[in-house]
Amino acid sequence: MDEQLFFKKLNNLCTSKEIFYFLSSVEVMSDTMASGALQKISEVEVDDNGLKNPGLLENEVFRALCFQFEFESSKLSNTGLLNALQALIKLRIDPQSTLMTSLLSESEERLGRGQLTAENLCALGESLLELEGPSCATLEQIVNHMQERDIKSWSPREIVMVYKILEVTVRDGKQCQNLLNRLNSVTLRTVSQLSPNFASVILNSLVVLCQTRAVPLVTALCKHSAKHVPYFTDHELVNVLEAFLYFGQKVQVFTEALERHVPKSIHTMHPQTVSKVMQYCCKKMILSKPIFDAVAEGFISSADRLTTDQIAAYIIPFGTLNYLPPSASSLFRKLEAVLHTRLRHFQPHTLLNLLHSCVLIQRYPINFLPKIFSPYFLQKLQAQAPGLNRVVMSQLTQLFLTVTLECPFYEGPKLLSKYQVKAFPTPQSSPDVHLFKRVKRGLLYLLKKRIYFASEVSTPYFYVVDIEIKLDEEGFVLPAAQLEEVHRRIALCVDGQNRFCAHSHNLLGEEAIKQRHLQLLGYEVVQIPFFEIENLQNTRKIADYLHKKIFPCTYG
DSSP, X not given: XXXXXXHHHHHTOOSHXXXXXXXXXXXXXXXXXXXXXXXXXXXXXXXXXXXXXXXXXXXXXXXXXXXXXXXXXXXXXXXXXXXXXXXXXXXXXXXXXXXXXXHHHHHHHXXXXXXXXXXXXXXXXXXXXXXXXXXXXXXHHHHXXXXXXXXXXXXXXXXXXXXXXXXXXXXXXXXXXXXXXXXHHHHHHHGGGOOHHXXXXXXXXXXXXXXXXXXXXXXXXXXXXXXXXXXXXXXXXXXXXXXXXXXXXXXXXXXXXXXXXXXXXXXXXXXXXXXXXXXXXXXTTOOOHHHHHHHHHHHHHHGGGSOHHHHHHHHHHHHXXXXXXXXXXXXXXXXXXXXXXXXXXXXXXXXXXXXXXXHHTTOOOGGGHHHHTSHHXXXXXXXXXXXXXXXXXXXXXXXXXXXXXXXXXXXXXXXXXXXXXXXXXXXXXXXXHHHHHHHHHHHHHHHSSGGGOEEEEEOTTSOEEEEEEEEOTTSOEEOTTOOTTOOEEEEEEEEOGGGXXXXXXXXXXXXXXXXXXXXXXXXXXXXXXXXXXXXXXXXXXXHHHHHHHHOTTTXX
């Protein structure tokens, strides 16, 4: 039978019974046709759980096909040999059987003699990865042969396979960087043709191989991924998000695709995928209300099935980005119920991060603070990496300050002074240098002398005030160094973009709690956000703005 006609008929068959009946009617078959038949059998008879019907391996037609490959392996074409090997691995044929050892031996001999094409090398690499895993020594031999080949005409499937092989044989990418540079260049031209699976696999390989210099390829893949968001499997989407985080990518169309996908899929998405989406939003400071609202609903309905790490991953971004969803009351009732039943299962640092994020948005974990401030828990924190570093002690201090200022009814254990810090080291604590200079110039124009305001003032309460202005009882400005007759203190919070969520006027949780606490400590807090001042063109206009903002009673 003509090969073209054979494959046309074969591809229309849906069961192994139909395939065997068809094959028994064909008198003569080439090895390509026979290997194609084995591949078709593996397609219809193997699913995620393995072989559907192990009895088919005893079928006479199947055994006759295998006989040809076992005893005539040296006469097979490269395509027939390697397609058969792939199909038999998929069908879970014993790797130690005579059939498999014969095919593997013949494949490796041809590899050694340099007889395999680039396509053959990819097929053999895929088979060996499946059969023996990354420890297979022959994979390095395949990589060496690939370095000698012209890769410009490789198909997307071959490109993906090479990345997979390099991922397990090279690891850090330095050994084969020349091959990787060529591969990255060819892949860049084929990005638009990549399926969701291929795009995900390549991004994952670029992370594993530390390809931080392949910026054009990474950028193109990240943009291309946006249109595949609804079609990624959970595992593929996690790989893509990890690549975004690793390479520092933030693509608006990708975020918009997530905003459409997550609310529709929240109840079917794997919790680990949801956790990774929230980690992506949190790290990139993306406050996406559609995503956060959907995740809140998902948490309310599925919290009992989540691991402790997943619970933290769902909740912490709400505090970090200072956002309460419409379902906040149900969300935190559910969280409290989960904590009551599973508190002892949380790792110490995970629990601290979780409870600290709650106070940022004025959700007070009063019932759990006695545990946090207990000497036993603090010892556990110290024993587990990263120990009691400044960030951890800052969280403990801020929890303690929160219950002192905002929950005066709390009567549980206090945080010992040796665990408290004198200042909070947060990435957002330092003001934007350019904005800060403009504000100071404006104040100097307004107040005439530099002595009337102080910058970056440490307070006894762990916070650093960006700019402090002191007033006497009649409202006159006092020199910043004066300690007597101070009736009012004004704290200017010079809030650059680093203190807000990305592309938003929503303050981050750390800055929101600082301004809240400064007010409770007696300061008059005046916020100077970047978006109110960035379009003011000269110092006089900035001074006019500051006059209106700080001294509204005397303005005009």
